[in-house]
Amino acid sequence: MARTLAMFTDTSLCIGCRACQVACKQWNELGLEVPEWTGGYQNHAHFTDKTFRLVRFIEEPGGKPNGDLAWLLMSDVCKHCAQAGCLDACPTGAIYRTEFGTVNINQDVCNGCRYCVSSCPFGVVTFNEQTGTAKKCTFCDDRIHNGLGPACAKACPTESIQFGFRDDLVKKATKRVETLKGLGFKDAQLYGADSGGFLGGLNAFFLLLAKPSTYHLPEQPRLPQRNVVVDSLLSIGSALVVGLGVMLSFRERGKGGPDA
């Protein structure tokens, strides 16, 4: 495997211009969608089958030290988890890991069972009614295989989205958190940078200025497959209890029933 590639999204630098969202749409030819009114600047409300990069506009009333409204901006994307729920769930092998560590859906193999949709801890993967397949960010697979970075990172005017080798970016991000803390952003933290942390680390990781739940991110995302062993064992237990009961029903009466 080649050196793992990553995207580092530093939300402290995001100005909410949506250049990433537009660049993603254009490069990946994602097409038109009906806009969604969410009561604020947030549009769309969430990832769709045609929106792979999405700027989140989070309004925090009284979030500033002087009591003013604070804006938290974050360009969200598929996390390309090191332990990916969608990849484990895929029964056809359409979802695969590339040599760069990114997670991609082979559109020619996916048959649209939609198991990956409910297996993503972040609600990223979306079913596309037109193609009948599952869609998500490809990490611009065509671009990274031709020496270019993802379109979103390329378009970002403030370097809020940075593309590079994962180990380099983690070092950079760790330094950036220290700097921000020194400047008084006491809640500045990395999300998904630690490869020993949840889901084995995220190959698209983030620097947040508040706790993850403020950004609608789970504090401790878990792999859906964590349940398979316990649930299977309980099912086997249930099978034994039910099977034994049915067996006894047929046995007991067989020996001493009214017309035996």
Added chain:
Amino acid sequence: MLKSPHWEMMIVWYFFLGGIAGGAYFTAAIADNFGSTRDRAVARAGYLLSLPLVGACGLLLIADLGVPSRFLNMMRAFKFWDPMSLGAWAVGVFGMFTLVSSVLSLSSSESMAAVRRKVSLVGMLFGFFLASYTGVLLSNSALPFWSDARLMGALFLASGASTGIAAITLILFLTGHAGGEGWGKLKHADRYSMVIELVLLTALVALLGAAARPLTGGHFAPLFWGGLIGLGLILPLVLDFAGSRVRALGVLAAALVLIGGFVLRYVVVMSIQA
């Protein structure tokens, strides 16, 4: 901001019919292997019922795909840790067993019966699998209501048993075999699996706590409490215990159990889409 997979009525029907197919088959296999020769009508009804049902299951699964023509892609991979992958394989293998058992159950020769009994002992394992894996499938998702209790597979298995047995009961009634020795045994087994189902369902709701809200509160609550718990479990249990000698009550109870089994799959799958 988790997403539900938009599994709707076809998947509800699949879960329901798959449960009946699995439950009817393993009940038939148990009756065939451990019951008396007079239970052969039960075994035959179970085998012959599971065959068309598992066929319907396969068709439902294929029709529900985004690209149905690519259904064979399920056979590109075998992931033993993935319920969706194992399930696709198991439906196929179980289908073969139902076919072989059905064909063998048409013969009255003793040597054929011996083969059939041996085949069904193995096929039974796939019957148990088909009845329960759909629950494990749901609990391997990121959605708390489906996953947090980890009892969905066990619950679906008990429901597969009770609906499978109820379906055999109805077939015996329709073919004029009601009231015999096998009938009483079936009723006994059905009561037993319904009690287990009720216990598991209670445990599931208790373990889920707030995550059970799609089921216990909101739009689906009347269907859950009235349709599943009341009409689908408690009433048939009361009818079976109170009127175990009255055949009409037994038939009514079996029909209610089937309705309850459908409502269970319906509320579990659909309440999360709302």
